[in-house]
Amino acid sequence: MKSQQLVDVLKERLPSEHFQWQFDRKTDKVRLEHTILKKGMDISLPEILAKYEQKKEAAIEEIVYTIDETFKAMEKENAVGFAESAAVYPVIRSTSFPQKSSAGNRFLTKDHTAETRIYYALDLGTTYRLIDESMLEAIGLSETEIMEAALFRVRALPIDMKKDEVSDNIYYFINNNDGYDASRILNSAFLKEMEEKIKGHMTVSVPHQDVLIIGDIRNDTGYDVLAQMSMHFFTTGAVPVTSLSFIYKDGKLEPIFIMAKNRLARREGRKK
Template identity: 50%
Template sequence: MEPVELKRILVGKLETPERSLHYDAKEKTLRIEEKSTGKGITLSLPGLTAKYEQRKEAAIDEIVYHVNEVFTVMNHDQSLDEHQRAIFPVIRSTSFPTENNGDTLIYEEHTAETRIYYAQDLGKSYRLVTENMLVKEGWNLNQLREIGRFNLRSLEDSMKKDIVAGNTFYFINRNDGYDASRILKQQLLDDMKRNAKGALAVAVPHQDVLIFADIENEQGYDILGQMAMHFFTNGRVPITALPFLYEDGELEPIFILAKNKPKDD
């Protein structure tokens, strides 16, 4: 399917009297805006086309749901003070936008591949915290960070385990929107490192999964690389296909080479 074909399908499902849709043929993007405010979301169609090729109508339904939730959140004004227990850090790629409709998003650097943003959980959706929201509430970044990390520590870390070619893989996949965020739980990483028989690798290919790998032989790196790429390609909110080695309390991105050997980035 070509991006222009996907555009036609999405226009048919997303167009309403309250919205205006603009297609940029050069950039291959579709902009959906609220007529009354000019606020909206821009979809990059080439990447979505690839998802459609893999998942067909399920991909369309997911895109439509996401866009509709964005417009719901934009018109949902809730105080941060009233919902402190619903604020969590979220992991995103370094290519993720740093502003939304002209309002700067609050974020912190994390690794060479990832950033930390903050989200206010609204139940079925969320909104990312912006500078204007902090100013309105009289908060600072330290307050936001402390509340977010406190809430993150309350989340369960139950895992599924799989052993492949002598290497042990653990998956956190609770689909609560914060699976990847658990990479920020220092105690969790330290516990996994202490219990690992070999090298400990970590991957956050998309928002809804965190992978730990206890690598005991060279084949383990190859398996982890293929696994991370698969999850990255199929994730709803992709982050990075590069895994990390966890050593001395630090995360270092690694490339998985053809000969199964890791190389520091």
């Protein structure tokens, strides 16, 4: 399939009198504008064509779904106001995670700790898309406004916890299966509330994006269990973040290394 053929297929799959398509052969991109919303997006064709070679029809369905859901989200933002809509959320990733999209666009990010970095995602209902600089114009907000809106939304998410006790140590598991469990580490009010009820050392773990673990560690066995637990989640999660845990104290997260014979080593982390 050639670029022009792909554009024709997308036009056929996304019929709308409100869409304007502009194909730039030099850059091999197509600009899709919504005439009512006055917003749009740039679509890199080589990236889709490469996926088409591997996944065939599934690649077409994937990009059509993403475009359709993105404009639906934009319509929702336009109707109720971006600040009030559930459009963007922060997501936690490892510092080794790419900072640019496959098309070469810089993702919107913010430093978090020595092990983690904050990315920002446009929620599409059943999935989300990481926000890169090419999307800022379409969204209509500055980077600072997106960061503030995302933080506001994650603080409003419900927090349901399960509790487990091992050798007098208590572990709280946040696993709401909404794609933003690890993001709740950014809810400073929640962490402070947990700190007040912790009797031992408070630990925080984000082994993958779909779980947040709060530990009330009261003895050496507790650290051993935490290390095994974090590594297990890290190796089984769909989007692993870090197998290291953090000591939380006075609003700061400090990565810890749990080594043999219950010895601990700490590495200074950056403040949230």
